[in-house]
Amino acid sequence: MHGLPGAVDEGQRRRRVRRSAILFALVAAAFYVGFIVMMVERGSK
Amino acid sequence: MAEHQAHAAAHDDHDHKPHGWRRWVFATNHKDIGTMYLVFAGTMFFIGGAMAMVIRLELFKPGLQFVDPQFFNSMTTMHALIMIFGAVMPAWTGLANWMIPMQVGAPDMALPRLNNFSFWILPFAFTLLISSLFVPGGAPAGGWTMYPPLVLQTGASFPMLIFAIHMMGASSILGAINVVVTIMNMRAPGMTLLRMPLFVWTWLITAYLLIAVMPVLAGAVTMLLTDHFFGTTFFTAAGGGDPVMFQHIFWFFGHPEVYILILPAFGIVSEIIPTFSRKPLFGYEAMVYAVASIAFLSFIVWAHHMFTVGMPLAAQLFFMLSTMLIAIPTGVKVFNWTATMWRGSLSFEPPMLFALAFLFLFTIGGFSGLMLAMVPADYQYQDTYFVVAHFHYVLVPGAIFAIMAGVYYWLPKWTGKMYDMTLAKWHFWLSTIFVNVLFFPQHFLGLAGMPRRIPDYAVQFTDWNMVSSIGAFGFGLSQLLFPYLIIKCIRAGQPIGARAWEGAHGLEWELPSPPPYHSWTTPPSAAVIARGAAH
Numbered sequence: 001m002h003g004l005p006g007a008v009d010e011g012q013r014r015r016r017v018r019r020s021a022i023l024f025a026l027v028a029a030a031f032y033v034g035f036i037v038m039m040v041e042r043g044s045k
Numbered sequence: 046m047a048e049h050q051a052h053a054a055a056h057d058d059h060d061h062k063p064h065g066w067r068r069w070v071f072a073t074n075h076k077d078i079g080t081m082y083l084v085f086a087g088t089m090f091f092i093g094g095a096m097a098m099v100i101r102l103e104l105f106k107p108g109l110q111f112v113d114p115q116f117f118n119s120m121t122t123m124h125a126l127i128m129i130f131g132a133v134m135p136a137w138t139g140l141a142n143w144m145i146p147m148q149v150g151a152p153d154m155a156l157p158r159l160n161n162f163s164f165w166i167l168p169f170a171f172t173l174l175i176s177s178l179f180v181p182g183g184a185p186a187g188g189w190t191m192y193p194p195l196v197l198q199t200g201a202s203f204p205m206l207i208f209a210i211h212m213m214g215a216s217s218i219l220g221a222i223n224v225v226v227t228i229m230n231m232r233a234p235g236m237t238l239l240r241m242p243l244f245v246w247t248w249l250i251t252a253y254l255l256i257a258v259m260p261v262l263a264g265a266v267t268m269l270l271t272d273h274f275f276g277t278t279f280f281t282a283a284g285g286g287d288p289v290m291f292q293h294i295f296w297f298f299g300h301p302e303v304y305i306l307i308l309p310a311f312g313i314v315s316e317i318i319p320t321f322s323r324k325p326l327f328g329y330e331a332m333v334y335a336v337a338s339i340a341f342l343s344f345i346v347w348a349h350h351m352f353t354v355g356m357p358l359a360a361q362l363f364f365m366l367s368t369m370l371i372a373i374p375t376g377v378k379v380f381n382w383t384a385t386m387w388r389g390s391l392s393f394e395p396p397m398l399f400a401l402a403f404l405f406l407f408t409i410g411g412f413s414g415l416m417l418a419m420v421p422a423d424y425q426y427q428d429t430y431f432v433v434a435h436f437h438y439v440l441v442p443g444a445i446f447a448i449m450a451g452v453y454y455w456l457p458k459w460t461g462k463m464y465d466m467t468l469a470k471w472h473f474w475l476s477t478i479f480v481n482v483l484f485f486p487q488h489f490l491g492l493a494g495m496p497r498r499i500p501d502y503a504v505q506f507t508d509w510n511m512v513s514s515i516g517a518f519g520f521g522l523s524q525l526l527f528p529y530l531i532i533k534c535i536r537a538g539q540p541i542g543a544r545a546w547e548g549a550h551g552l553e554w555e556l557p558s559p560p561p562y563h564s565w566t567t568p569p570s571a572a573v574i575a576r577g578a579a580h
Binding site (some may be wrong): 016020024027028032033036039 | 155156159218221222223225226228229231256257258259260261263265266267268278279285286287290294
């Protein structure tokens, strides 16, 4: 794929893939933890 | 570069596929994983369907005939869980795996090993869930919505249910991450966002929904688990908890979940109707914005599932009106599909027949949804068979017909062979007739006041229940044609060229049929992309 006009650098793409996968995993984890924390907070009032 | 080309030439199409069981257990190829998802979904469809047959058999006549009420409730609960999480969602993921890399000009999914992992979680999750039928106390019977305090009375199968839900959720989240990352990073140069096929667009938005709401379900069931085993009282009123709060959290997941099940169907229908109308899709950009609007609105309508729990008038009005708003982008889509067909050169091959049935019958499900959105009316319809009729119209001739349309559309591409068209038309007509015999009378039953989730009913409901059950048996039997037809196609179908349908556009049709093991090892040229993206 290297060298084709408009082609993306493979190393850069790998980094982008890894970065965005981690970002979305963190978003999912935040929703999971966030709702439990919200309920704990609500219960402690 | 030269070394790369020499390597590619020496290995034909980079066909390093392992053979035997290793090919499937250690699969990292998007097509193999897509096939596994589809086979798994088909298996679950028949297991969940068998449970539906038990339900309709019991409801054929008033009185208790074959099963005890506890087992009946287990059947309704398990049927829903298996059909939603085991059949429809994996079928969409299977289609996404097969088609997204081919449609965006990528050689594979961005995260192939994660792809393998997200598939192989599912057989364990569903083995666990289905094996709960054999533990003391039987399978979960409190409904797929798992409302406390009822669900907390589940016997030994309770932790199995919770763990299975966690696994299904993890699988879906990982699959969704893979889809988003693939679409955002692996598109061929020149494949801009607004050149992507509608199926890719709808899946991108679906994947965002999955990432946002599946963890919410996981959080809710984790709290159920701690309420049951660790003495917390999140949802136990006696300890200061709030059972209604569970309903809010569940439906914050549950309503977007409905769109997770249906948005990819919009994508498939948007591929099929232009192909068999021999016209570009009417209003491509409007379709994209309509899907995005539906996805956004899906987050702010959840309480329409629970009007009768009692909530402030302002909240009722907000959720009623926001729900009704969804009719606008949905109407845009129905209008655009119809406008695509307007003065088109139509032909009625099986994918188009299923897409047209989707258009009519999903719209019926949409209209009954609009009726349910109205608070005063909902007080009458709540927990009746009208609701059952509504969501089955959305999910069976909606989501499942669209999956079948997609399989009939792309099966020649996957196998390189054309299936038995006559048999596929038989499958279509039998399915369409029986699905209406099955579900339409349930509107009447609901309006007459028959409650859902009961194994017995008052005698005045007998006639329409008999009709509905006959429809169910007919629909169930006619589905046996589907796997038979696919197997027959794989074994003895007529070989077909790259473009199975003359009106088809899209990068997948630029590849040979069947496509090489790795689809686009060299990205498609700008000309090929332009030809494929002729919306």
